[in-house]
Amino acid sequence: MQTPSPVNILLVDDQPENLVALEAILGELEANLVKSTSGEEALRCLLQEDFAVILLDVQMPQMDGFEVATLIRRRPRSQDTPIIFLTAFSSSEQFMFKGYALGAVDYLIKPIAPNILLSKVAIFIELFKKTEALRQKTATLEQQTTQLEAINTELQVSEERFRLLSTCSPLGVFVTDPEGHCIYTNPRFQAICRGVPTAAGPSWLDSVHPCDLDGARSSWAAYLQEGQEYAQEFRLRSEGEPARWASIRAARMVSEQKTFLGYVGTVEDITERKQAEAANAQIMREQVARQEAETANRMKDDFIAVLSHELRTPLNSILGWANLLQAGKLDPQKVEFAIDTIERNALVQKQLIEDILDVSQIVRGKLQLHRQPLDLVTVAETALETVRPAATAKAIALTTNFHDYNRLEVVGDALRLQQVIWNLLTNAVKFTPEQGRVDVHLSVVAELPQGQLPTGSCALSGAPAPAYAQLRVTDTGLGIDANFLPHIFDRFRQADSSITRSQGGLGLGLAIVHHLVEQHQGCVWAESDGLNQGAAFTVALPLTESLSPTAPPPAPAPAGEVPPQQALSGMPILIVEDDGDTRDFLAFLLESQGAEVTATASGEEALRLIGTLQPAVLLCDISMPDMDGYTLVEKVRSQLPEPQAHTPAIAITAHARLSDQARALSTGFQHHLPKPIEAEALIHAILQVAGAGSEPSGAG
Template sequence: MVPETKVNILLVDDQPKNLLALEALLEKLGQNLVKAKSGEEALKCLLQQEFAVILLDVQMPGMDGFETAKMIRARPASQHTPIIFITAINRDDAYVFKGYALGAVDYLLKPIVPEILISKVAAFISLFKMTQEVKQQAAQLKAANIELEREITKRKQAEAALSRANEQLEIRVSDRTTQLKQTNQQLLAEIAERQQVEEALRKSEEKYRYLFEANPHPMWIYDLETLSFLSVNDAAISHYGYSRSEFLAMTIKDIRPPEEVPILLKALSELVPGINNFGIWKHQKKDGTLIDVEITNHNFLVEGRPARLVLANDITDRKRTEEALKLTQFSVDSAVDAIAWIKSDGHFVYVNDGNYRNLGYSREEMLSMSVPDVAPNVTASTWPDMWQKIKQNRFICFESVHRRKDGQIFPVEVTINYLEFNGLEYACCSARDISQRHRNQLALRESEERFRTALKNSPMVVFNQDTDLRYTWIYNPALGFTVEGIVGKLDTELFPPEDAQRLTTIKQRVLTTGIGTREETFTTVNGEVRYFDLTVEPLFNQAREFIGITCACMDITDQKKSEEISRALEAEKELRRLQMRFFSMASHEFRTPLGTILGSAQILEFCAQEWSESKRIKNIHRIKNAAKNLTQLIDDILTINRAETGKLEFNPRPIELEKFCHQLVEELQVNTSAKNPITFVSRGQCPKASFDEKLLRSILTNLLSNAIKYSPQEGEVHFTLISEQEVVTFQIKDQGIGISLEDQQHLFEVFHRGNNVESIPGTGLGLSVVKKCLDLQGGTISLKSAVGVGTTVTVTIPLVKD
């Protein structure tokens, strides 16, 4: 039996240890492994030998992997040789795309999964051998055809010679007979040789057919022009679920998801003749299941038509495993805790990013270190005993300290698992920085101590009750109670019925809702009513199970009495202040109209005979206006008094609102001496509704009078009525002095006037009256104002429909 010819595999890496690792992984394939330490050395190897596959490191000094791949593809003899890039650094998608753009068949990231690498290389070895075998068969067939043509030519020459011999038959019979025998012998030999060639070709075809049919991976041949299946093996029938007849009636588009068919057609349109292709695609089984397949293609002719031989390797499970492995790797690398794999000699073989965050060392630095370098409590001499303890217990957890790169010592919680992998012993170690936990514990102890001290010296009573509201614990009992006299009892056993019911209601609400509360309550103790500030919160155990309530209460009886006295004093001060402001306002506002009335009356009394009729009427008007102002002032005071005492009445009656507004505007224009036109606009259809005409007149008169009073001469006042289904809105806009933001906070306080009113007369009662009248009707008032620009007041009153 002829031994199987080994194929060449080229390993290219500038790191000897990486070459050694690749050699160790691939030596079980039993092939010829050729190592090159640089791109230049790899190119020299390609000049001397042919390779089934090239494993090429990306990151190399001098000529890197991408440059080397470009040089390999530029050489005709190696432009189809499969290249697998291997890297631990260049992980970005840009580098991956660059690798595939240079003709790479794969781009693997370290750490490499051995089974995946071996599977990929084995597939390319198989493909290389099959290609070589087909090439050899083609060469043999070509040689046989040439030889056959040569023999045919010889035969023709022999026949020509025979013809010539026939012409000379009479004179050369014996010579011709001899030559004929020789020619016949040669022909028989040629026929026998041709039969041998045909037999070899038949055996080659049988061997190819066996490789095709017996291959454990799905294989098929399809026409590159019609995309129809020409042949499929049993593995394809079994894996995809179609029968052979179904396959042969289909095209390769039928095993692709519909959304990927355009991508397939585009790839086929860009197909370069003579180049074998490799890639990963999605296929769809007969039952609709989507699978990921690794496709290897080989182009050739079938009966003169372009066709493609396809080897499909289902990598769905492998891809899931790879994704899970990547997710696991990412989770470990991203973990907050420092995670490391340690050999039995104490050296680190893997560390995650948490080690850098906790210790300050880079990954490369950590991989050259051992446990004693970061654990002050462990030395080279004590590590063997610690390893035996780890191995014996398989799992240990303890608190210790670690040392950072800057020398700082910090506490850690260490968890170690003993593991065996590929015949080697490892410890998987997780270290959590518990510095904050220690600080929190210290702070908690200090806080508890402060709390105990505070409670001891505080009038606060703290206690717990279970879900039945029985006292389970009390600290600092007051009011003559003792711990023994309270624990185990209910409020009904300790307090009068009404007080107990009040306390139980508050606590039961917290038990029901799980939401804490703080309330002021009271109870009778020894015939005296005592007030308490009571806080009630739900109480949970360590398992977060609801077990009752925790309460804190403080006797605030004395504080409450002090507050009541303070409020009474403050109310008395406010009353005196209002009285003084009222007396001041009244003495001024009453004196002015009374002075006007008295002066005009005296003039009329002594000068009436000398004056003309117009002068007498003018003085009479002065008396009337002063009397009206005095009446309005008294009405405002009475309105506020009735509102404060609850005697202000609301008596709605049906009125024609638009007509009422027109009359009010006319009255104001006639009665006021200021030359400020009022523009009235009504929007919407006024519904039939009832209003208290007296209250409404007081509201609008005050607002319009203010707009006129605080506007410059000729300053226009806009009065708008807006009618809607449920409410009516009055808007009064002026161009007056405006109101500052500070004054807007006190607008509705009795006697308050703006700081910018200067000498403009007023009582500070108008807006207070408006607010009281609106409150009685459920109305609202809002205001927008800017100093020096003007003011817009908006009043909204709900409708009282007939």
């Protein structure tokens, strides 16, 4: 505790010895004795200090004690300071009254008794101390009162500021207790979260749309447990109005003493922003759709231009050489060359048409596969042999490792898988310059290199296969630009569709390959280091459980054999075909083989002819104006008597899908041959159905 400083006592006397005497008497009071030998000096001391009592001599030169007292009383700070007059000359009442009139508290006659002086001065010292203590206490109370008033004023200002902020805030504000129950909400909160009471207990969750309520509750509960900053967006109840959105944010409230008080949060109506985002998203979708449509239209335009070129180019050769043949001015060597050219270009057109039809079926989801266990090695070898002449013509080295495997058994459509491999080999030969190299590598892998597969290129379904047959075709050709590589399997897209392109084709082959491989639950991907760096195409197909042969390899198709001359000698055949050129071609072909041919363009007439001619085989087109082929065969089977009702029938049609073949066989045909008709295949089919009676068979 701090020790109080001693009080001040002013001793005023013009005689130094008197001051010494006073100092000796008052020394035991432990007061601070200030001595002065004149009135002027005493007044100067009063300017610097406050005194508990003043001992003032009356008789002094220049300014006596009464004059000094008068000046002391004029000064507000010292007007109440006790003054004890000291004198040795008069003790009259008039003299004393003058001293008391000037504010003296006592009057002592010299010589002064020490005990009396001590007692009187001690009383005034004690009174001064009490008065000073009271003054300090009063000053402290006044200071505290002033501070409290300032605090109250600041609190009122703060409360008014908070009220204005809360009332005018563009954000809804809520405060919760530590359990998450609302204890305060501002007007904006109530406007946004309509219908939510402000009393303690309810939560902003009460205004969340039912469809978002479960998510809001779970996220809020997780926040109450974890205590991290909360920020979520939800739909609000709209009561038949357009959907309203709100952004909810919340944080923990902790006092200066680190006491957890609850949570404070904001609710912002973000409906306009959401609507703007939705509008922008719709605009973006429309822009993307427009760009995609423009790209698709441009691709289709490019495709049509390429298609026109690819169809007209072989037609030019076909029609040109046909006119020259018709003119009859060619020598035998040129005639043979003309026929070879016409046949080669017709085959090109046939391949173009087949690609277009395949893509059409793919787009409509109508492409069907005839699945059965088969040897991928055999399929690959067959495709390779069909491409080898083209490779030889360009002096391209074809290398394989097929001898490493006796049999790689997969389940699939042999013709379609052969088409896949043929397309890859044909592309490799087409885009490889003369004296280049094409490698065909077959292998068995336990798993696929997923890191190399572009997204969406694999259609493996179900459980992983125990192993995969992997066929890889690499070439030293033109390569693939890195920007085009992701689009290599897209329909109607070519790396170069300009009129200056160096290679022909419609750009449909790889799209067909991609779809066929996917239909076989396999993968296909392309790799290239860039232009003029060659390319590699890899096909992976799931193997069956065993690599050993489970069935004998299929016998060679009879269509590969050359039928003997006059193979149809004496056989009556009825042709029903509304196209005159096709009808004449078929009639000439069969008559050249010794058949007795009757041809008609009408289904009704065919019904009458069957009854009289009793043909060995009926060749019937499907699409005819008066009666289609399906109806004709059904009437033959149901309306004609024996044996005409069981006349073998072969469908000759441009409807070449597997579904068309299945319908033909189910209707009553014994065989189905797609146009254009190959002579050898037709003769084999006639011999087959004529010898097998009415037993149905597929296209051979």
